[in-house]
Amino acid sequence: MKYIVLPLLVCIMLSCSKTNADGNKDKIKPVLTIIAPVTSEVYRTGDPLCFKGDVIDDFALNNVQLKLFRADNLNRPVVQYSYSVSGRSFYVEEKTYIPATLSGNCVLQFEATDFYNNRAVATMNFSSN
Numbered sequence: 181m182k183y184i185v186l187p188l189l190v191c192i193m194l195s196c197s198k199t200n201a202d203g204n205k206d207k208i209k210p211v212l213t214i215i216a217p218v219t220s221e222v223y224r225t226g227d228p229l230c231f232k233g234d235v236i237d238d239f240a241l242n243n244v245q246l247k248l249f250r251a252d253n254l255n256r257p258v259v260q261y262s263y264s265v266s267g268r269s270f271y272v273e274e275k276t277y278i279p280a281t282l283s284g285n286c287v288l289q290f291e292a293t294d295f296y297n298n299r300a301v302a303t304m305n306f307s308s309n
Contacts, residue, residue: 205296206296210236211300212301214288223308234270237268240267240295243292246262250285
C-alpha cells in the first residue's frame with residue numbers, strides 16, 4: 181500500500197502549479213523604489229550609508245535583499261542583508277557604514293522575489309574613497 185501512496189503523492193505534487201485566485205500564474209514582478217541614498221554621491225570609508233526603499237507586489241512577497249558590491253566584483257557582496265517577507269508590501273530602512281574594503285566605484289543592489297519566483301532588481305551606483 182505504501183508503495184502506491186508515495187508515487188501517487190509525488191505525481192500530485194508535480195502536477196500542481198502556483199496560480200492566483202483566477203487560476204492564472206502570476207507573471208508580474210515586484211515593484212522596487214529606492215528612496216535613499218541619492219544617486220552619484222561620494223562617500224568615504226566609515227561614513228554612514230542609510231538605505232530606504234519600498235517593495236510592492238500584486239500577490240505576496242517572499243524575499244527582499246540588499247547587497248553592496250565593488251563595481252569590479254559583482255559576484256561577491258561586501259555587505260548583504262536579507263529579509264524574509266510575507267505580505268504585499270515591505271519598507272526597508274537599513275543603516276550601515278562604508279567598510280574599509282570598499283573603495284572606488286560601488287553598486288547598491290535592491291532585489292525582491294515574490295512567491296511565484298518573479299524577481300525584480302534595482303541598482304544604484306556611487307563612489308567611495
